[in-house]
Amino acid sequence: MVSKKTANYSYDPVILIAVLLLIGIGLIAVFSASSILAEERYGDHYYYLKRQGVFCLFGLFLMMLAKNINYLLYRRLVYFFLGLSLILLILLFVPDLGVKVAGAQRWLRFGFISIQPSEAVKLSLAIFVAYSMSKNVERMGTIFHGLLPPLLVAAIFMILILLQPDLGTAVIIGIWMLILLFIGGVNLGQLLVLLGLLTPIAFYLISHTAYRLHRWWAFLNPWQDPQGFGFQIIHSFLAFGSGGFSGVGLGNSKQKLFYLPEPHTDFILSIIAEEIGFIGVSILLILFSFVIIRGIKIALHAPELFGTYLALGISCMLAVQVTVNMGVVMAILPTKGLTLPFISYGGSSLVINLIGMGILMNISKKSLDGPGELKRT
Template identity: 40%
Template sequence: IRLGPLSIQPMEFVKIALALYLAYFMSTKQQLIKTFSRGVIPPFAVTGLFCFLLLLQPDFGSAVVLAGILFFMCVAGGTRFIYIFFSLALACAGAMALAIAEPYRLRRLLAFLDPFQDAHNTGYQLVQSLLAIGSGSFFGVGVGASRQKMFYLPEAHNDFIMAVLAEEMGFVGVSIVMALFALLFWRCYRIIMGQRELRDRFTAFGITTILVMGAVMNLAVVMGVAPPKGVPMPLMSYGGSNLMATMLCVGLLLNFSRTAGAWTRSS
């Protein structure tokens, strides 16, 4: 959305809004959460509305992200397993139908399975990413010495920044970054478990889920484990909207960290 000289990607803030809504719903409707009409339909309807709007763009990958947030929040909130199972089965069937119905989605899926079969077209970006990772070897080619970022690897500053990092700093550099993310997520876990109020715990969990999904999905795409999807790496990828949304998430978690620390000391 263009706002004068600025442009905003609404999806980045929709993730936070959905996590806050689901946290509120799961915490205030605990006695109804295991019922279908009042515990399952409302959160699924809200998430489905957001996903429908995203599919109209079309933005299939972002709809999958929102569905993932709903899935993890339902698991944490205590939704009956049978409802989650059937919802997951329907979602997978719908995703396959959407992928088959649109030729470009099917081409991207096939390119993900064997990117080198069409290395100059649909598999180009993933092939260049794998070449960057392979070129880095153990210690990398040196900071700033990446060749793939020189117009070979598309979105090298954004979605595929980890491929450039792997080329310049090698396995050692990527391992350090992954260790730092693991430390961050461990702290998030401690913050979640340190909340006394159920609503605060669900909110911290939802915000953490956004960060974890962003990091895991970005790494999966860069390494060719998942189909290509424009998911930025939190705290690393270029992008104004994503950076603002990420900092909002971190700010909320820092606020919850103060609460968790005070409760831990008092107990």
């Protein structure tokens, strides 16, 4: 049951406090990691900080809006969100709309606004999978009602994401999907067969694409090509090693001085580790753990199954992204090009994650209002 202190609020305040702390740390980290780069590229130390601040304000506005929208509305609009996400992904391949950066076509540009549709896909899929599993709760052990509906829908989006190309995001969605389907009651044997079918596909996609294969070898032995594909992970090692327990001091990172590529995005944790040390990384881990564990508790207390699965989907997606990003910067996993939620620079990721937190808070509000419906569709 929820605590008496929490019951004094119309929503679970723990998530809000933890998220605000993460955003605050993120803004400081983005400025520290990007100021020199911003000055060199745009002649303005505050360029990335100002943009991230705007993303934060917009995201917080949408989070508070989502907090006050009955989450059951998303169940009725599930196909609208899927269709919108699908259209946005297809628009990536329209000339003058899709923007290619470093060989990947992942951004849509509308005037001065750029968005990354794959981030919206994650939330749309969370809504659809929650809808599908809650609707077929008694038949989740069957292939046609349990496994196939979410699998086929996810496969369409994953193929379009792979065409960008963006294997990292497709893998994240795949891992997240397997976790949710297992929690939802899909037969373990079916999931193992599915995993067995997907593994050779992933192997083919890696082995037949030069830069992916180089990334894999750099993961296994970065010192074999220290000035090439191993460069980024080696400098991430150096950042962690220099930081030690308490760090070299805020703003004093050496790796952000054009050694570690794009230090304000995928590898921002390396800069935090260098400047604030083990203490800073531990604080982040604790805050992320608070959000994820609280999200799972909200799921367990949700008044009906759609809310349960939606809260689990949002919480698990956050957990997978945090785990993979941290694994990459520590060379536990191959480089995938994935941001650290709430911390890394990037508007689409930040805004979508904040909307997800707003939905979690709304589900918690319904849990605190009373027992509500029995756990059924």
